[in-house]
Amino acid sequence: MSVDKDTVNKIARLSRIAISDAEADKMVGELNGILAWVEQLGEVDVTGVEPMTAVIANKLRLRDDVVTDGDVRDKVLANAPAKEGSFFGVPKVIE
Amino acid sequence: MSEYRIQGNTGAWEVVIGLEVHAQITSESKLFSGSSTGFGAEPNSHVSLVDTAMPGMLPVPNRECLRQAVRTGMAINAQINRWSRFDRKNYFYADLPQGYQISQLYHPIVGEGEIEVTLNEKDPDSPTKKIGIERIHVEQDAGKLMHDQHPTMSFVDLNRSGVALMEIVSRPDISSPQEAGAYLKKLRSILRYVGSCDGNMEQGSMRADVNVSVRKPGGELGTRTETKNVNSIRFMMQAIEYEAQRQVDLIESGGAVVQETRLFDPNKMETRSMRSKEDAHDYRYFPDPDLLPVELDDAFLEECRASLPELPDAKRARYEAMGLTAYNAAVLTAEAETAFWFEDLLAQGVDAKQGSNWLMSELFGALNKMGKTLDESPVNPKQAAELLGLVADGTISGSIAKQVFEIMLETGQAASAIVEEKGLKQTNDTGAIEAEIAKIMAANEDKVAEYRSGKDKLFGFFVGQTMKAMQGKANPQIINDLLKKALG
Numbered sequence: 103m104s105v106d107k108d109t110v111n112k113i114a115r116l117s118r119i120a121i122s123d124a125e126a127d128k129m130v131g132e133l134n135g136i137l138a139w140v141e142q143l144g145e146v147d148v149t150g151v152e153p154m155t156a157v158i159a160n161k162l163r164l165r166d167d168v169v170t171d172g173d174v175r176d177k178v179l180a181n182a183p184a185k186e187g188s189f190f191g192v193p194k195v196i197e
Numbered sequence: 198m199s200e201y202r203i204q205g206n207t208g209a210w211e212v213v214i215g216l217e218v219h220a221q222i223t224s225e226s227k228l229f230s231g232s233s234t235g236f237g238a239e240p241n242s243h244v245s246l247v248d249t250a251m252p253g254m255l256p257v258p259n260r261e262c263l264r265q266a267v268r269t270g271m272a273i274n275a276q277i278n279r280w281s282r283f284d285r286k287n288y289f290y291a292d293l294p295q296g297y298q299i300s301q302l303y304h305p306i307v308g309e310g311e312i313e314v315t316l317n318e319k320d321p322d323s324p325t326k327k328i329g330i331e332r333i334h335v336e337q338d339a340g341k342l343m344h345d346q347h348p349t350m351s352f353v354d355l356n357r358s359g360v361a362l363m364e365i366v367s368r369p370d371i372s373s374p375q376e377a378g379a380y381l382k383k384l385r386s387i388l389r390y391v392g393s394c395d396g397n398m399e400q401g402s403m404r405a406d407v408n409v410s411v412r413k414p415g416g417e418l419g420t421r422t423e424t425k426n427v428n429s430i431r432f433m434m435q436a437i438e439y440e441a442q443r444q445v446d447l448i449e450s451g452g453a454v455v456q457e458t459r460l461f462d463p464n465k466m467e468t469r470s471m472r473s474k475e476d477a478h479d480y481r482y483f484p485d486p487d488l489l490p491v492e493l494d495d496a497f498l499e500e501c502r503a504s505l506p507e508l509p510d511a512k513r514a515r516y517e518a519m520g521l522t523a524y525n526a527a528v529l530t531a532e533a534e535t536a537f538w539f540e541d542l543l544a545q546g547v548d549a550k551q552g553s554n555w556l557m558s559e560l561f562g563a564l565n566k567m568g569k570t571l572d573e574s575p576v577n578p579k580q581a582a583e584l585l586g587l588v589a590d591g592t593i594s595g596s597i598a599k600q601v602f603e604i605m606l607e608t609g610q611a612a613s614a615i616v617e618e619k620g621l622k623q624t625n626d627t628g629a630i631e632a633e634i635a636k637i638m639a640a641n642e643d644k645v646a647e648y649r650s651g652k653d654k655l656f657g658f659f660v661g662q663t664m665k666a667m668q669g670k671a672n673p674q675i676i677n678d679l680l681k682k683a684l685g
Binding site for chain 2: 112116118155156160161162163164165166167168169170171172173174175177178179184186187188189190191192193194195196
């Protein structure tokens with residue numbers, strides 16, 4: 103598996119990361135290096151081996167259905183670049 | 198079921214419909230955080246640092262949300278997956294602080310099931326059809342955006358952000374707007390019976406994405422469009438009608454249907470394209486590394502199954518076996534609200550037939566006149582049971598019961614208090630009744646003669662006269678018996 107420059111630009115756009123043309127060229131090389139390295143794993147025969155979902159054997163912890171959090175409006179709004187009253191403010195998004 | 202066709206210039210077209218229903222899971226707290234799910238709170242008050250995706254915050258699933266999804270799956274006879282997993286659906290939007298929605302793409306918690314629908318759930322003879330369910334998965338809701346409060350900004354309220362949803366995906370087995378409506382009604386009824394979603398479409402607890410395509414009968418499937426977030430059964434049916442007609446017109450005029458997302462505008466009764474960017478739907482799903490797989494054990498599944506209530510179809514069959522008419526059984530079970538009310542009435546010891554007839558004629562009639570729903574009924578099952586008990590034990594007659602009920606609706610008084618206060622008790626005093634009968638016969642000698650010469654229908658006239666003379670308070674059975682004796 104490898105990526106070309108168009109793919110790199112597309113992923114950057116989807117991730118809302120601005121990259122220059124020079125950076126995109128550099129990323130193509132770096133990403134392909136990473137992909138090739140990971141691809142070595144394909145050499146291992148994993149027939150009949152269960153996919154590993156965690157390094158340490160562990161069970162998903164579940165919560166009881168009780169309200170234990172929230173009601174911290176000022177805290178959650180504290181770092182917002184823009185706010186109006188009780189709302190976050192964002193540049194107008196309307197389709 | 199019904200054959201629905203759109204007549205175009207080139208002949209008849211068939212419509213193929215599939216629904217993705219988002220149902221808010223009834224829970225106190227959110228899917229992955231301990232914030233409240235309460236509706237109508239001050240903006241951004243039911244929000245935690247997890248819901249705003251602050252760095253380092255980790256999701257911990259709410260057991261109840263998984264339990265309700267599993268119970269819903271069991272109610273539609275679906276395969277329950279003991280092993281499921283959460284995935285990230287990546288996209289940027291201002292109502293989604295994480296930059297991804299935690300959902301289940303590859304391994305949903307509930308697999309294939311089915312729902313049997315009928316075009317008119319209140320008509321026991323209406324034809325039925327099975328609609329396949331492909332899957333139910335659990336995911337997070339997004340926040341709410343408001344665009345009309347400020348000239349250059351949109352406002353974001355994250356109270357809904359992270360609330361648990363079930364996405365219930367049907368097979369494209371639906372072939373008319375009516376069937377789609379019947380499916381959504383039946384699904385809502387099941388969710389309410391199970392208690393996994395309140396089914397309140399006005400508050401957004403349930404909304405549908407509608408996939409529609411058209412084809413020549415039996416032909417290849419056409420390209421489908423998806424109309425998003427339709428929030429009423431009526432709008433959904435209108436959206437399907439409009440969209441199917443639009444596609445037929447488009448194809449017949451030489452165009453082609455584009456696979457796209459559309460919006461329904463209820464004011465103009467039309468759908469229109471959302472014109473989103475071409476790669477907006479490249480979600481780059483991958484397993485959420487913050488969450489281990491969901492593994493359900495036997496004890497969990499057994500509890501889910503044991504806690505399921507009797508479902509509409511089973512309840513209807515049981516009511517019929519209890520001697521209710523098929524029509525009554527169908528009406529009483531179609532909506533969970535009605536079924537639960539009726540069950541409460543039965544629990545008070547009311548006879549099933551007497552109770553069902555009273556509920557459907559007297560109570561529904563009264564509520565209808567007042568423009569109220571059953572939930573808003575001024576008379577509760579316990580009060581109703583007292584009234585019906587007075588009829589059953591002969592304390593008052595059926596016609597007096599109607600008067601008493603009207604007073605109950607107005608004043609909220611108990612039935613026995615009204616009967617006592619107004620002196621409405623039925624009399625079993627045979628002497629008083631006989632005296633009235635004698636007077637009536639004396640005043641209507643001609644009718645007595647006619648009756649005796651074989652005009653049986655006049656019996657009703659004598660019953661009426663006697664009841665009137667007794668001001669409605671005589672026991673009708675005693676009147677009957679005494680009249681038969683007197684008239685010979």
